[in-house]
Amino acid sequence: MSIPDYQTVMLPLLKLISDGQEHKLTDVFVSLAVEFKLTDDERIEMLGNGQRTFDNRVRWAKAHLTMAKLLEAPQRGILHITSDGIRVLEKAPDKIDIKFLMEFDAYVQHRNFTHGKRHRKDRNDSVVESQATPEETLEVGYRELRESLKQTLLENVMSLSPQFFEQLVVDLLVKMGYGGSRVDAGRAIGRSGDGGIDGIIKEDKLGLDVIYIQAKRWENTVGRPIVQAFAGSLDGVRAKRGVLITTSVFSSEADKYVKNIEKKIVLIDGERLTELMIDHNIGVSTEDIYEIKKIDSDYFIED
Secondary structure, X not given: OOOOOHHHHHHHHHHHOOOOOOEEHHHHHHHHHHHOOOOHHHHHOEOOOOOEHHHHHHHHHHHHHHXXXXXXXXXXXXXXXXXXXXXXXXXXXXXXXXXXXXXXXXXXXXXXXXOOOOOOOOOXXXXXXXXXXXXXXXXXXXXXXXXXXXXHHHHHHHHOOHHHHHHHXXXXXXXXXOOXXXXXXXXXXXXOOOXXXXXXXXXXXXXXXXXXXXXXOOOOOEXXXXXXXXXXXXXXXXXXXXXXXXXXXXXXXXXXXXXXXOOEEEEEOHHHHHHHHHHOOOOOOOXXXXXXXXXXXXXXXXX
C-alpha cells in the first residue's frame, strides 16, 4: 500500500485514539503505519526538510482534527479525543476530510482567520483541497523551479563558446574546493584545442594529489570508447583519479566501464553539472528566501 495522504489519515487517526485515553504521538505514528501496512521503505521515506513523509501527513491530519476540536493536545506530543470527536465516530462516517470538517464552526472560523477572510464561507460552496501537506506542496514547487532552472542553465552553457565552458569548469571546481586558487586552476586547465578541457588540477589546496580533468561540451551521447581513452590518458600523467564532464549524457556502457576499473573516474553529465552549478552558486543568484519556522519548545520552559 502506498503512503496515504493526510486526509485519508484523519478517520483512522480519530478511531485510534477513540478510547478516551491519552496517546503519545510517537506511538500513533507506529500504530497507523501498521494499520496502513506501510513497508519499511515507505515508513522511512523523507521529505526534503528531513521529516518523514508519513509522520508529516499524520501531523497535518492531527492539526486539522484539532482545528475542528475533534481532538486535543493536552500537552506537547500527546493526543486525546474530545466529546465532539466521540460523537462524530458514533455516526460512523465513511471518511473524514476537509469538506467534512467544514461542517464544524470551530474549523471554519480557524480557516477564515488563517486565510485572512472576513466572512464565513458558505458551507454549500464546493471545497477543493490539495491532498498534499503544505511541506509537500512547497517541496514540489521547489523541485519544479529547480528543474526549470537546470534546463535554462544547460541551454545557456550550450549557447556560449568552448572558452566560456572552460572558465565555468574552473569556477565550479574551485568553488567545490579543488584546484587550489582560481589562478592555479586556470593555469592547469584548458590545454587542448578540441573544444573540450584537458588538464591536471590539484585535489586540494596543498597539491598532495592531482585529478585529471576532461570536459566535453557535446550534444551527443558520450560512449565507452571516449571514457576508455580518458582512462588510458591517466597513465600518461600518473594520475589515479579523473573527472569527465559533459553537457550531454553518458551511455550505460560508459557507466558500467568506470565501475569495473581500478582507477577512480567520476562521470558528470549535463544534469549533474547543472545541479552542482546551482548548489555552488555558479551562474545563478538567490531571488527569494522563504523562512519556514517552528515552535522553539525550550523558550516555553519555566525555571
